[in-house]
Amino acid sequence: MASKACHSTSPGSRGRKPSHIPVAGDNAFSASGEGGYVRKLLNRTAWFLLCVPLLVNSGEVVRKKNPDTGLLSWKVKESGLSIEFIQVLPDYVAAVYGSRDIPPAVLESMAGYCVFGTILKNESAQELTYRMADWRYVTRDGSEHRIKTKTEWVAEWKGRGVSYRWSLLPDDQVFEPGDWSQGFITFRLPPDSVFDLKFSWRYQGEEHTGTIRDMRCAPARPPGE
Amino acid sequence: MHLQGRRVNDRAARVIAILWLLLLAGVVFAQPAEPELGHQLNPVKEPVPAPDFTLRDMDDRAYSIRDLRGSVVMLNFWATWCPPCRHEMPSLEALYRKFSGEAFTVIGINEWEDPDLVFAYMGDLSVFPTFPIVYDRDGDVSVAYGVKGLPTTYLLNRNGDIVYRAVGGRNFDHPEVEKTIRALLEERN
Structure with missing residues (x-):
């Protein structure tokens, strides 16, 4: 309901600025009458407070750059799901796998893959599920690719005599309210590659899909080096 | 009167403007590394019976x-x-201490890692866990429990049935969690 109010004058402009927020040229501050403009300000502030969470929650992809590391992240909140992908440097992956007695075979197997840290959360009051086998990424040549799942990684490591099965995002999960997960997700791409990610999840009995365009693998070296 | 009213309005407008700025700053800059x-x-x-296991702690206690x-x-x-495991660990310890002397315990099941590594890590935490930490070195117990x-x-x-689950980090040091445990303690076997 509130969502409709916030976007009522701009059909089809999901996530765009609501019409109630004062903008340059708006006459909000020129209302006449004792206390009239304060009342209007309060009114508009209340609207803003109501609408801001919906703006953040509108399904828009929010791309950010970490000011300390220069690395990029992409975050989407929509239909109960919050999902965030964070660039991970190859050196960091090596450090994670190299510092915990994990056999070198695990790290060797990941050469040639670009890795993202992923945080996936059920932000609704109902069950939510996802299945990574349904997700695809589209490279610049237009071809669509499956994502190598945790099950496939674990099987490969097992073949190399390693029983390790952690740190990757699980293939599929049933998330009750408040449940969330984080882990690595891998794409068979060289550093700095750009691609579109198509992901999906199930919520309130319906399949939902989302696309993040122009996701970029972490560079081979830290930005600025 | 008119002038006074105008001043009050100006002050209120300034306060609102500052609130706006703070709110915008919060929206733009607040970017937690992981969910609260x-x-x-x-x-x-x-509810299903919890799969049985026997795991040992660092002192070889089963x-x-x-x-x-x-x-x-x-x-x-x-x-x-x-990271969320580290984040929630102090709240597990707080819960364990709150119910000490009652029929409640916390068992931390470490996955795959070497006890020496875990011990060093625990010394680095803000609160050293005093509840039992056992080692699932090959991950079999996590598989039996369907941990993904x-x-x-x-x-x-008290019957050994799994009645609640939480996937992902939590703050267990919370009145609602205590209430849930209290209710389970009051259930008859």
Whole structure:
């Protein structure tokens, strides 16, 4: 309901600025009458407070750059799901796998893959599920690719005599309210590659899909080096 | 009168403008590294008996579900590389201490890691865990419990049935969690 109010004058402009927020040229501050403009300000502030969470929650992809590391992240909140992908440097992956007695075979197997840290959360009051086998990424040549799942990684490591099965995002999960997960997700791409990610999840009995365009693998070296 | 009213209005407008700026700053700059920890434990639709196991702590003391029957048990699957595991650990310790002397325990089940590594890690935490930490070196127990990601926590009733589950980090040091445990303690075997 509130969502409709916030976007009522701009059909089809999901996530765009609501019409109630004062903008340059708006006459909000020129209302006449004792206390009239304060009342209007309060009114508009209340609207803003109501609408801001919906703006953040509108399904828009929010791309950010970490000011300390220069690395990029992409975050989407929509239909109960919050999902965030964070660039991970190859050196960091090596450090994670190299510092915990994990056999070198695990790290060797990941050469040639670009890795993202992923945080996936059920932000609704109902069950939510996802299945990574349904997700695809589209490279610049237009071809669509499956994502190598945790099950496939674990099987490969097992073949190399390693029983390790952690740190990757699980293939599929049933998330009750408040449940969330984080882990690595891998794409068979060289550093700095750009691609579109198509992901999906199930919520309130319906399949939902989302696309993040122009996701970029972490560079081979830290930005600025 | 008119002038005074105008001044009040100006001040109110300034206050509102500052609130706007703070709000915008919050929206633009607040970017937590990971989600804030909630406290929700989700009831398992059809409680099932917790798979039995025998795992040992660093001092070679054995713990099994069979021996813990009659107590309410919180099983927390975790690892040192997992940031939310670190984040929630102090709240597990707080809960363990709050219910000390009652039929309640927390068991931390470390996945795959070497006890020496875990011990060093624990010394680095803001609160050193005093609840038992046992080692699932080959991951078999986590497979038996259907753990897909870490941390995952199960709450068992006095009969040894899994009655609540939480996937992902939580703040267990919360009145709602205490209430849930209290209710389970008051249930008859």
